[in-house]
Amino acid sequence: MLGFKLNAQQSQYSVNPDLLNETWPAHWIANVDAKHNPRVQGVFLFRKTFDLDSVGNEFIIHVSADNRYVFYVNGAAVGRGPAQSVPAHWNFETYNIAYLLKPGKNMLAARVWNWGNLAPWAQKTVRTGLMVQGNSTKEAIVNSGNTWKQTQELAWEFFNYSPDEFHHTTGVGPGERIDASKMIWNWNQPGFDDIDWLYAEEMFPGQPASMGTKGYTWGLTPRITPQMDGAVVRLNNVSRFEGVTVDPSFFSGASPITIPANSKATILFDNKTLTVAIPRLAVDWGKGSQIKVTYSEALFDDNLSKQHRDSIKGMHIRGYYDIFLPDGEERIFQTLWNRTYRYIQMDIETDNEQLVINDFSGISDLYPFELKASFASSDPYLEKIFDAGWRTARTCALENYVDCPYYEQLQYFGDLNISNWITVLLSGDTRLMRNAILQGKYSITEEGLTLAAAPCIDAKIIPFFSIAWIGMIYNYWNYTADKEFVIELLPDIQGILDWYQAKINDSWMLGPMSHWNFVDCTEKWPWAPERGSVCEPTGTREGNSSILTLQYVYGLQLAREIFSDLGQIDKASEYALLADKVGKATYRLCWDESRHRMADVPDKSSYSQHASIFAALTGAIDAEEAEKLLREVYHDESLLQASTQFQAYFHKALVKHGKANEYLNYINTWKELIDLGFTTFPEYPDINPRSDSHAWNAYPAYEFFTIITGIQIAEPGFGSVVIEPNPGNLQWFKATLPWKNDQIRIELRQTRRGLRGSIYIPEALNATYRFGNSEKELNSGINKI
Numbered sequence: 001m002l003g004f005k006l007n008a009q010q011s012q013y014s015v016n017p018d019l020l021n022e023t024w025p026a027h028w029i030a031n032v033d034a035k036h037n038p039r040v041q042g043v044f045l046f047r048k049t050f051d052l053d054s055v056g057n058e059f060i061i062h063v064s065a066d067n068r069y070v071f072y073v074n075g076a077a078v079g080r081g082p083a084q085s086v087p088a089h090w091n092f093e094t095y096n097i098a099y100l101l102k103p104g105k106n107m108l109a110a111r112v113w114n115w116g117n118l119a120p121w122a123q124k125t126v127r128t129g130l131m132v133q134g135n136s137t138k139e140a141i142v143n144s145g146n147t148w149k150q151t152q153e154l155a156w157e158f159f160n161y162s163p164d165e166f167h168h169t170t171g172v173g174p175g176e177r178i179d180a181s182k183m184i185w186n187w188n189q190p191g192f193d194d195i196d197w198l199y200a201e202e203m204f205p206g207q208p209a210s211m212g213t214k215g216y217t218w219g220l221t222p223r224i225t226p227q228m229d230g231a232v233v234r235l236n237n238v239s240r241f242e243g244v245t246v247d248p249s250f251f252s253g254a255s256p257i258t259i260p261a262n263s264k265a266t267i268l269f270d271n272k273t274l275t276v277a278i279p280r281l282a283v284d285w286g287k288g289s290q291i292k293v294t295y296s297e298a299l300f301d302d303n304l305s306k307q308h309r310d311s312i313k314g315m316h317i318r319g320y321y322d323i324f325l326p327d328g329e330e331r332i333f334q335t336l337w338n339r340t341y342r343y344i345q346m347d348i349e350t351d352n353e354q355l356v357i358n359d360f361s362g363i364s365d366l367y368p369f370e371l372k373a374s375f376a377s378s379d380p381y382l383e384k385i386f387d388a389g390w391r392t393a394r395t396c397a398l399e400n401y402v403d404c405p406y407y408e409q410l411q412y413f414g415d416l417n418i419s420n421w422i423t424v425l426l427s428g429d430t431r432l433m434r435n436a437i438l439q440g441k442y443s444i445t446e447e448g449l450t451l452a453a454a455p456c457i458d459a460k461i462i463p464f465f466s467i468a469w470i471g472m473i474y475n476y477w478n479y480t481a482d483k484e485f486v487i488e489l490l491p492d493i494q495g496i497l498d499w500y501q502a503k504i505n506d507s508w509m510l511g512p513m514s515h516w517n518f519v520d521c522t523e524k525w526p527w528a529p530e531r532g533s534v535c536e537p538t539g540t541r542e543g544n545s546s547i548l549t550l551q552y553v554y555g556l557q558l559a560r561e562i563f564s565d566l567g568q569i570d571k572a573s574e575y576a577l578l579a580d581k582v583g584k585a586t587y588r589l590c591w592d593e594s595r596h597r598m599a600d601v602p603d604k605s606s607y608s609q610h611a612s613i614f615a616a617l618t619g620a621i622d623a624e625e626a627e628k629l630l631r632e633v634y635h636d637e638s639l640l641q642a643s644t645q646f647q648a649y650f651h652k653a654l655v656k657h658g659k660a661n662e663y664l665n666y667i668n669t670w671k672e673l674i675d676l677g678f679t680t681f682p683e684y685p686d687i688n689p690r691s692d693s694h695a696w697n698a699y700p701a702y703e704f705f706t707i708i709t710g711i712q713i714a715e716p717g718f719g720s721v722v723i724e725p726n727p728g729n730l731q732w733f734k735a736t737l738p739w740k741n742d743q744i745r746i747e748l749r750q751t752r753r754g755l756r757g758s759i760y761i762p763e764a765l766n767a768t769y770r771f772g773n774s775e776k777e778l779n780s781g782i783n784k785i
Helices: 032-036 137-142 248-252 380-395 413-419 421-427 431-442 463-480 483-487 490-501 546-565 569-590 609-618 623-633 647-656 660-666 668-675 700-708
Strands: 027-030 042-052 060-066 068-073 076-081 090-096 104-114 129-134 149-153 156-159 175-179 201-205 219-222 232-234 238-242 257-259 264-285 290-296 321-325 331-334 339-349 355-364 374-377 711-713 720-723 732-739 742-751 754-761 766-771 774-778 781-784
Touching: 027 032, 032 042, 032 201, 042 129, 042 137, 060 068, 060 076, 060 104, 060 137, 060 219, 076 090, 104 129, 129 137, 232 264, 264 290, 264 321, 264 380, 339 355, 374 380, 374 700, 380 421, 380 668, 380 700, 413 421, 413 431, 413 463, 421 431, 421 463, 421 700, 421 732, 431 463, 463 483, 463 490, 463 546, 490 546, 490 569, 546 569, 546 609, 569 609, 609 623, 609 647, 623 647, 647 660, 647 700, 660 700, 700 711, 700 732, 720 742, 754 766, 754 774
Parallel strands: 090 219, 175 321, 720 766
Antiparallel strands: 027 129, 027 201, 042 104, 042 149, 060 090, 060 129, 068 076, 068 104, 156 175, 232 355, 238 264, 257 355, 264 331, 264 339, 264 355, 290 321, 290 339, 374 732, 711 720, 732 742, 742 754, 754 781, 766 774
16 A cells, blocks of 8 residues: 655656657556446556666656556555646656666556546546556666556445435545455565466557547646645544544554454544545454544534534534455555545444554645745734635645535636635745646637636536636736746637627627626525526626626736736737726616616616626726725625625725725634634635635635735736735734745834834845835845834
8 A cells, every 4th residue: 555655756857858749659558348448447456577787866757547546666655646637638747766676676566546437526537547658768668568467456446425425416536445355465565476467458559748639548748746745644633432442642653442343433533624635544453344434524413514613512424434344454544535624433343353443644635835934913813814724725735726625626717816826925836826727728618718627527617717717827927927838828818808709799798698607606696506596697698797797807907917018019908908998888887876886787786796896806997986985895785795705806906996904804704714613714604614625715815915914026927026015903913925945024013103123035036115105125135114
């Protein structure tokens, strides 16, 4: 089984250029059943034994599979993959395995599995297969082909959950029933006897994405993100137990739990915070016993409602689960896929032999973001919000960004435009953001729109999520100034905006809209498909929705900035003129002067915060009107209320119109969530949401830097900043934010004469400080304020 932590990081060695442009010498391989039944469900084992005269510093190989693999070299786990993508751009991982090799006999091994029709919603597939390709002729000895041996492992059974067991649909894959008596133990060790295994069936050679897929195979492309975290996640608290005693030293792996023969036991563990990990269970004895492990974000009462997240009394676990069947020997079980949990419950039933649980832990399956930022202030709630926001962003960052780790694990671009700035700004790592942008590009349909989420087996489209994808490119461009990458995306941006432009009617607003035009799930626009309501605003199907039209204007404005920065002035001017014309038409038809609000439609039969927020954000109303509107709209209960995820655009509008110093008046919802025991921020801010970790509500974690400390990128590439603090009623605050290999450091306190303190600016960063009516250029090093 895979050990606690992978033994090798994904190699950063260059891929042989021939492999990026020509057919690969290695072949995709499978067993006989998988070759002739492309999407057969099952777990398959592959081995390759080979001899080396000597070992140098490099032995580079490229590995991929469908659906998934875990790869071993001489018994040591090297990596997992491939990172989820689409067949036309199917990822392969690159490893330098030289340090695990030795002169003489060596062995490579891979466990490959296909979930079949129970695959996670993000898991695209062609057919079951394994690919191993040496980087050069030196490594060609290990190329996958008919010299590899294979067999099917029958220990795994995948199963779905019934509605009685799991109260929401889930897209994170099936439960796993693992039978130790059917497991082929030590199969990945060099000394294992595979004489009864058959040779693998060759299918077709590998080919790079540059050659296309010819409709039946994978277009291989190098993975650009690292392996997942791999750190050990240990439980630290038992909430209750029945039929057994749990010693506190169990949590360090020092004291096992013994369950007597012919008995039942239940143990409820509390991890205290939400995490995403691959469970690992170490047992001994217990032949004929069963261990059911259930994972949940929170506990439920008898009415299937959640309460304070620390509540235990009268509460029960409910969620997805795995089943482990010991065979009486000392074994380590490990699931193939990750599980999201705060609470874990073991329900154990033994037969005629006692069962010993030696240890239970997890292998972190989070993207390895490193937090390089910090924030503290005179309001202790803000630090708690910052911590929970970062934890939310991390649990929603796996091989791709995901909306939520427990239910869907889908990379929705509308969510990302709000949330992925957290991980980029606070860690300085842009690789997952770049990958997300590429996944959006790969998903673009013949109409010119991205899918709502990608990769995804369901090809649904939410048009505004294509605008949000442009927003992601805008953020990436501002942070990196990666001209070569972004300029290749300009035709895609243009294609999205062309689709929208074709929807403009004679009134210069958007006419009837196709696809799913999700904006926000609210009381008037609920998620109720059985009643024909899917969180769409008034005017979606009839046309002339001010919200959808102004979202289009927002996209035009983002594109104008990108095209202008890249020197395409004519196209930038075209977008600016179009944005102005459409924005003015929307104002003329939908602005209600008597209410000083933007109506949702021209007949003024519906009003929402959403329309007024986007009117202010896009400048469809003038600055004076916008300032008055922003003072009033948040507290206007006569309007259809915006959820917290949509309020991110309200906060952007505050900054745009110089109202950012009021920001702290609008974050009480997050304080209330902290009081309810949330360690991550949920899908919607109430006690009983579907998801307890939803990245689109974690955005205050970066707003504390862009709004409170006021650090704003002033030019593409983060080469200059404007620091314009908005402390509100804070007495003091201090923060650090990564900048290249250094940090911006701010420590300020409010006095009767204004802000006092210091700001440290890294070498080569141009910085301007503004507060009130004052402005000054900051020098490298420490600046006294």
